[in-house]
Amino acid sequence: MSKRTMQRDQIELHQRGMKNTKQRNMVYHVLKQSESPLTADDIFSELQRQSCHISLSTVYRVLELFTDRGLIIKTTLLLQNKAVYEFINKDQTHYLICMHCHRNIPIEYCPVHEIEEDLVRKTQFKIIGHRLDIYGFCPECQKKMDKE
Amino acid sequence: MSKRTMQRDQIELHQRGMKNTKQRNMVYHVLKQSESPLTADDIFSELQRQSCHISLSTVYRVLELFTDRGLIIKTTLLLQNKAVYEFINKDQTHYLICMHCHRNIPIEYCPVHEIEEDLVRKTQFKIIGHRLDIYGFCPECQKKMDKE
DNA sequence: AATGTAAATGCGAATCATTCGCATTTAGTA
DNA sequence: TACTAAATGCGAATGATTCGCATTTACATT
Known part of the structure; x- marks a missing residue:
């Protein structure tokens, strides 16, 4: 260093x-x-x-x-x-997570920036980052679960 | 029951x-x-x-x-x-969290619904919920930290 | 540069959430 | 009603995190 x-x-x-x-x-x-x-x-x-x-x-x-x-x-x-x-960092990656096999898929688009300005105005917070996880079932696990 | x-x-x-x-x-x-x-x-x-x-x-x-x-x-x-x-549930409450005093403030508006349809189309996931946390410093802690 | 002091570190023990193994019980089916 | 795989209870094991206390260090002040 x-x-x-x-x-x-x-x-x-x-x-x-x-x-x-x-x-x-x-x-x-x-x-x-x-x-x-x-x-x-x-x-x-x-x-x-x-x-x-x-x-x-x-x-x-x-x-x-x-x-x-x-x-x-x-x-x-x-x-x-x-x-x-x-x-x-302000451009945190977000994930789509399968509840069954626990696979994580990164999501490109972040919908948070749009509401940030509004939040800062309303709450006076200094915003430094965020985290977003979306939960669901991947196509494979949907099939598996239907069979059971 | x-x-x-x-x-x-x-x-x-x-x-x-x-x-x-x-x-x-x-x-x-x-x-x-x-x-x-x-x-x-x-x-x-x-x-x-x-x-x-x-x-x-x-x-x-x-x-x-x-x-x-x-x-x-x-x-x-x-x-x-x-x-x-x-x-x-689909209308999960989200939080604005102060990193210093760990206070949680619920956020009314949810920016996730807008991208959901698009995600479903692209990934074939069945989406069942999500979680969003926004990190920052509340006004009080910003003041406290400036003084230090 | 030497000194003083509050704060930071190292170490090992303690804590606490979670998981596991195995003997027993139970739900759902034939 | 009997059978069987799956679920449960119990206590022990695991593993992440925290704590207490003796020692060391950063850095402000001389």
Whole structure:
């Protein structure tokens, strides 16, 4: 990781009122470099792989901090009992999920932007992200269930 | 619970290819009578309160079954590490959630219906419900965080 | 640059939601 | 009424997450 990158992150953490520590930077980077949401344990393992020392409890504590500061969001995947974390961005991908086989299909179009402006005006919230899951049955499972 | 109600539920369970058991009916009714999503333990406790015997593992097993059959959905509340279950309905309420104080504000308008028809055509899914959470900071927390 | 202090971390134990194995019971059918 | 596969109860096991406390660290101040 370059010195310049390091410095940029320090500024980002400080701006949000967080102390800058080695561990926080490590977690930050693992999340930043991932394309998909990660569990606490994913992050812990990846850091071990990189020979970076951190304790699992610290990973959890850092994730909680980042979540409270609105840097990342914590959600869960359907049918998994563990939390996943990812950077918040305004163009979150959404999913169509089959309730039976639990297949996930990404949805391109996002209908949320249209109502955002209106919500901001009404609630004074500062909106930083959102999540949309649509539930149903895929064609295959519909067939399977009809047979039963 | 009236005999007529009992019978209606039996038909509903059978139609979806499920055996009708005392325990399934009990869980079904607790969910049906609740306005808000419930955890497995909520359901277990409510049934104990009613002096209805059921084991907690059975509650979990019934909830999993109902989920796979598309009767209910399993989701999680922000910042809680346990699943909640509720009947699926097409007019799910959505929430605006403050990342800092975890306050939930219900949103009236739902932007999902508009894209549903299009999704069905493209994917052949049978859509039965959806969930939308919007993340942000409430006005109070924005102020608090500026001061820090 | 050295110091002081509140905050952050590491470690292991504790907690709590959820799942599993297996013996027993039950729903639905013949 | 009897049969059989499926459902349940119970308690133990699992696995994610949190907590307590001793140690270390960031960073503001001298």
